[in-house]
Amino acid sequence: MAQPLTIEDLRLLAKRRVPRMFYDYADSGAWTEGTYRANETDFAGIKLRQRVAVDMTNRTLESTMVGQTVAMPVALAPTGLTGMQHADGEILAAKAAAKAGVPFTLSTMSICSIEDVANHTGSPFWFQLYVMKDRDFIARLIQRAKTAGCSALVLTLDLQVLGQRHKDIRNGLSAPPKPTLANLINLAFKPRWCLKMLDTPRRGFGNIVGHVSGVADMSSLSSWTASQFDPALSWDDVKWIKDQWGGKLIIKGILDPEDAELAAQSGADALIVSNHGGRQLDGALSSIAALPAIVDQVGNRIEVLFDGGIRSGQDVIKALALGAHGTFIGRAFLYGLGAMGEKGVTLALDIIRKELDITMALCGLRDVKDVDQRILLGGREEAVRRLSL
Numbered sequence: 001m002a003q004p005l006t007i008e009d010l011r012l013l014a015k016r017r018v019p020r021m022f023y024d025y026a027d028s029g030a031w032t033e034g035t036y037r038a039n040e041t042d043f044a045g046i047k048l049r050q051r052v053a054v055d056m057t058n059r060t061l062e063s064t065m066v067g068q069t070v071a072m073p074v075a076l077a078p079t080g081l082t083g084m085q086h087a088d089g090e091i092l093a094a095k096a097a098a099k100a101g102v103p104f105t106l107s108t109m110s111i112c113s114i115e116d117v118a119n120h121t122g123s124p125f126w127f128q129l130y131v132m133k134d135r136d137f138i139a140r141l142i143q144r145a146k147t148a149g150c151s152a153l154v155l156t157l158d159l160q161v162l163g164q165r166h167k168d169i170r171n172g173l174s175a176p177p178k179p180t181l182a183n184l185i186n187l188a189f190k191p192r193w194c195l196k197m198l199d200t201p202r203r204g205f206g207n208i209v210g211h212v213s214g215v216a217d218m219s220s221l222s223s224w225t226a227s228q229f230d231p232a233l234s235w236d237d238v239k240w241i242k243d244q245w246g247g248k249l250i251i252k253g254i255l256d257p258e259d260a261e262l263a264a265q266s267g268a269d270a271l272i273v274s275n276h277g278g279r280q281l282d283g284a285l286s287s288i289a290a291l292p293a294i295v296d297q298v299g300n301r302i303e304v305l306f307d308g309g310i311r312s313g314q315d316v317i318k319a320l321a322l323g324a325h326g327t328f329i330g331r332a333f334l335y336g337l338g339a340m341g342e343k344g345v346t347l348a349l350d351i352i353r354k355e356l357d358i359t360m361a362l363c364g365l366r367d368v369k370d371v372d373q374r375i376l377l378g379g380r381e382e383a384v385r386r387l388s389l
């Protein structure tokens with residue numbers, strides 16, 4: 001393929017280069033994948049207002065997220081098994097994010113550990129926490145994130161119970177892949193991936209193995225994980241975690257104004273409007289359709305961030321115009337990583353930055369902090385009407 005110009009180009013390249021079970025793990029949603037698809041397609045219904053003959057010089061995309069300066073309001077979302085899209089994936093993505101001046105969020109279920117990522121990157125990153133029943137382990141994990149200098153904790157609330165993704169079951173998803181005949185045949189067609197993976201020791205869940213008694217090998221880990229996510233999680237636990245952490249706290253996985261209200265009352269610094277990229281409750285609203293009501297409910301009391309379905313700079317600007325203070329990308333950077341490693345994540349961020357910058361200019365604005373509903377055709381009201389069709 002010639003130089004990739006869009007996130008879709010990167011996706012196609014990743015599909016060729018990443019073993020099927022890990023490509024499918026990224027490019028899938030729960031059950032019918034209806035919410036996963038709606039996350040992307042709902043953006044298309046929102047139309048922008050073109051403006052002309054306004055000064056478009058000296059543009060800036062600089063903004064803030066939870067008080068930290070960012071080169072553009074686009075952070076890398078936490079994604080599990082990132083080190084299986086490409087060897088050392090979390091370290092490479094964290095480096096690309098640091099060079100681009102945007103936050104990287106490390107998942108609890110990462111391949112590279114918190115300490116490993118901290119040792120290989122100069123800039124502080126954010127850490128995402130899943131709450132497991134073993135509270136001692138959680139307390140130690142929070143302490144490890146503090147020691148590593150993580151500058152925000154992203155607490156994910158929408159995975160008390162795991163949504164079903166059919167492809168993961170059919171593919172027998174595991175890290176590393178099991179040496180079945182189907183896997184071996186598939187791996188034979190992914191030589192780049194295999195060579196890099198043979199060259200790294202990082203092939204298991206780095207934050208967990210060696211830190212929890214009884215979890216020494218990967219085969220016991222998947223059952224450990226399934227039995228450890230806490231289905232009894234409550235807002236009292238959020239308070240406990242907030243106290244343990246003591247720093248910037250971002251609550252992830254809010255899709256309903258009532259939950260947004262509770263998140264605001266919890267004293268967290270920000271919330272992320274998110275349906276986990278359509279991977280949890282199939283049939284739920286797309287993230288962009290859920291955003292306006294949440295901004296109405298709590299937008300003046302807590303920073304409202306957004307993720308779900310962003311595949312371009314136009315998508316970013318539409319989320320900002322509907323009231324998001326900042327955004328996260330998941331698959332958009334994973335496709336870049338799977339396609340071309342660190343260079344691919346850099347390219348994904350470059351693509352989104354250019355699209356955001358040019359779109360902002362053509363809407364007649366020079367500062368991303370000025371983006372609001374005025375850039376939407378028919379304003380917010382028309383966008384909300386189209387989103388509810």
Ligand SMILES: Cc1cc2nc3c(=O)[nH]c(=O)nc-3n(C[C@H](O)[C@H](O)[C@H](O)COP(=O)(O)O)c2cc1C
Pocket residue numbers: 025026027039077078079080107108109128156252274275276277278279307308309310328329330331332334
């Ligand atoms: C492959 C994959 C793994 C993910 N793993 C996690 C995770 O470990 N923790 C988490 O909070 N969210 C996880 N998510 C959800 C993302 O943080 C984010 O909400 C979602 O990807 C946003 O949608 P997008 O991929 O359309 O940008 C994952 C998403 C994907 C695609």
